[in-house]
Amino acid sequence: MKTKQQVVSEFRRSEIISAARTIFARGGFNAGIMDEIAREAGVAKGTLYLYFKNKTEIYKAVLDHDMRELKESTIERLDAATGLKNKIRAFMLARLERARVNREFFRIMDSDSRSLSYTRSQYRDWLREPVLQLAAALEMAAAKGEIRRLDPEKTAWMIVDMTRGTIQRSLLASTDAQPARDAEFLLDFIWAALQPPPPSRKR
C-alpha cells in the first residue's frame, strides 16, 4: 500500500509534468522555461530538480507520459474492435479524440523537436507498435480477400498520415474538432481505396 509520502510525491511529479506540458506547448523546448514550469506547477524552481534531473528529463517525461497514454489507448481500442473497418475507425478515433482532450500534447508533437535529438524519430517509435498491429489487421483482411493487396505497413502509415494531418488542421482551426465526423470522412476515403476490384470489371 502506498504511504502518504509516496502519494504526495507522485502527485508532485504529475503536477510538474502537467505544468511542463502546458509551458512546452506554449513555447517549444527552449526559452526561459524552468521558472515558468515551476510557477505553473506551484512549486519553487529547486523543487523541479528534486523530481527531475534536468530540463530535458522533464521534457521527456511529458512525452513519455502522453505517448504511452496514446499508444495504450490506441491498442486497447484496436483490440476491442472487430472487423478491419472497425479497427481502422478505432485507430483513428483513438487519436482524434485524444487530440481533443489533450491539445497541448499534440501541439508539442506538431512543433518542436530537433532541440533534443529526441522526439520526431522517437515519436515514430512510440507509434510503431499500434501501426504494426493495424498493418497486421490489414494483412489478414487482404488474405481473406476482404480488401485488395497493398503493402500493409505502407498503408497503415498512410492512415497515420491522414489522421495526423487532420489533427494538425484542427489544432489550427478555431472551431471545435469533430472526431466522429472526421473519422467517418477518412474512413470512407480509405475504405474505398482498399476495395478489391469488382471481379467482373475486367471484361
Next chain:
Amino acid sequence: MKTKQQVVSEFRRSEIISAARTIFARGGFNAGIMDEIAREAGVAKGTLYLYFKNKTEIYKAVLDHDMRELKESTIERLDAATGLKNKIRAFMLARLERARVNREFFRIMDSDSRSLSYTRSQYRDWLREPVLQLAAALEMAAAKGEIRRLDPEKTAWMIVDMTRGTIQRSLLASTDAQPARDAEFLLDFIWAALQPPPPSRKR
C-alpha cells in the same frame, strides 16, 4: 538594369540564406547559430545584420525562399499536367522530388517551428495555393463524373498529408528516396479511393 552593387548584394543575400538553411537543418532554430551561419556563409557576423534585421528574419528568408520555390514548381507542374490523375501525380512528384534535392529544407519543416510563432501555420498558407488548385481539379473531375463526389479541399489535404508523411519517412530512412515509385504507390491508393461506385454494383 541591375548595377554591379545590386548583383553583389543579391549574391550575398542568397549566400547567407543558403548557409542558414544548412545550419538550421542541423540544429533547429535555437542554439548559437549566428556565428555558424556567418562562418558557413564566409562573412563576418556583423555582415549578416546588413542584410537581415535579425535571426528570425534570416529564418523566415530561408523558408520564404524554399517555400516559394516549392510552391512555384508545384503550380508549374500542376498546370502542365492534363487530366486529374496526371495532376495528382504532378503535385506529389513536385514535392517528393524537391525533398530529394533539398533535404535540408524539408528537415527544417519537419522539426522545429514553435520557436518562432511563425512556420507550421505559415507553412499551411504557402501550401494553400497549390492545394486549392488541386482541389479545383478534383472538383471539376467530380462534376464530369470522372471521380466520385468528395469534399475536394479535404481530399486535396489528404493528398498533401500522405505526401508529407512519405517524405518524412524517407528523411528518417537511410536509403535513398524513390520519388517515382512512392508517387505511384500513393497514386494507386488515392485513385482507387476516388473511383465512382460502379453503376451496376447496386445489384
Next chain:
Amino acid sequence: MKTKQQVVSEFRRSEIISAARTIFARGGFNAGIMDEIAREAGVAKGTLYLYFKNKTEIYKAVLDHDMRELKESTIERLDAATGLKNKIRAFMLARLERARVNREFFRIMDSDSRSLSYTRSQYRDWLREPVLQLAAALEMAAAKGEIRRLDPEKTAWMIVDMTRGTIQRSLLASTDAQPARDAEFLLDFIWAALQPPPPSRKR
C-alpha cells in the same frame, strides 16, 4: 553528572565534526557539502542544524576541535620535556605525529581558508600559545648561554615554519611520513643554527 540526553547530544556533535572533517578535507569549504556531511554522519540534513547554526559553524567546530587538540598535546609534551633541545624536539614531534594520525585536518589547514575570513590568521592564534612557550624556553636557554642570542619569538616561528613545510611535503608525498626521522633532521639543522659561537673562534 551528565544526563543520558547530554551524552547522546555530545556524541552526535562529535560524529558530525568527524564527518565534516572528512568531507572538508576532500573538497575544501565550498561545494555541496551539507548533504555529504549528513550522510557521512548518518543523520538527516536538518539534524545538522540542530547542533550547529550553519556551515561555517561546523567548519569552525572542526578546526577548533582539532586545533585545541593539537595545541594541548603540544603544550603537554613541551611541559614534559626538559632541556631546550628536548623541548624543540617535543614541539616538532607533537605536530609531525598528529599530522600522521590526522592527515585530514592538516590537509584542511593546508588548503582552503579565505573562503571563510576565518582560518589562516585564526590558525596563527591557536598556534601562538605553544609558540610563545617555545619562545620562552629559547629565551631562557639564551640567558643561560646555552644558545646564542636570537629573537626568540622569530626563532620559534621559524621552527614552526619548517615543521609545517615538512608536514605539507609529506602530505603530498605518497610514501609514509616518518616523524622521528624528520624531527631529527630538523633538530640537527636548528640546533646547529642556535649554537653560540665558539668563544675562541674570534681569534
Next chain:
Amino acid sequence: MKTKQQVVSEFRRSEIISAARTIFARGGFNAGIMDEIAREAGVAKGTLYLYFKNKTEIYKAVLDHDMRELKESTIERLDAATGLKNKIRAFMLARLERARVNREFFRIMDSDSRSLSYTRSQYRDWLREPVLQLAAALEMAAAKGEIRRLDPEKTAWMIVDMTRGTIQRSLLASTDAQPARDAEFLLDFIWAALQPPPPSRKR
C-alpha cells in the same frame, strides 16, 4: 611588429588578469566573482569569455603569470649572485620583495586552492626549479667544504619554508614588510646552521 589589434588584445588580457588577481585575493576562488572581475576590469561579463574559456582559466592565468614572474626573477637573481651566501640571500630577497610588491598574489597562494585541484601542488612545481638550483648551489658548497654536509634538497626546502612563513606573517601584520631586514635575520640563522663543525671542536 605588433598590430594595434594585438596591442589592444594583450592589454585587455592583462587588465583582466590584474582585475582577477585583486578579486581572487579578496575572496578565494568561489563566490560570484565573474561579475566583479568584469567590473574591476572595466569590461562586460561576456568579454571575459572572449579572452578566457572559463573561470578556472582566468584563475590559472593569474597564477601562471605571477608564478612565472616569481620564478624567473628568482632564477635571475640566483644566477647573478656569486657565492652560496649571496645566492641564499638572493633567493629569499626575490620572494620577500615580490611579496611586498604583489601582496595580492601571495595572499592567493596563502589561502585557497583545493577548489581547483590545481594550485598547492602546482605551486610546488613552479617552485621546484629555483629550489633545485638552490639545492645545487648548496651541494657544490658542501663539496668544497664551505658548509657541512646536509641533504641539499631538504635544506633548500627549509629555506623556502622559512621564507614563506616570514611572508605570511608579514601579510597578516599591519606594519610594512622589511625584506632586507627579514632576509638578514633568516640568513644569519641559516648560515649558522650550515657551518661545518670547527675542526678542533671535537675536543
Next chain:
DNA sequence: AATGAATGAGTGTTCATTCAT
C-alpha cells in the same frame, strides 16, 4: 560595405537553509 570585438540580458542548475510533520 564589412568587420569582429564588445555587450549584457537571460537561463539552467546548485546548495545552504528552513520548516511542517
Next chain:
DNA sequence: AATGAATGAACACTCATTCAT
C-alpha cells in the same frame, strides 16, 4: 529530537545584437 522535502538566492556561462573602425 529528528527528518528530508521544499525553497529561492546566487552564479557561471551563452549568444543575438551593436558599433567603432
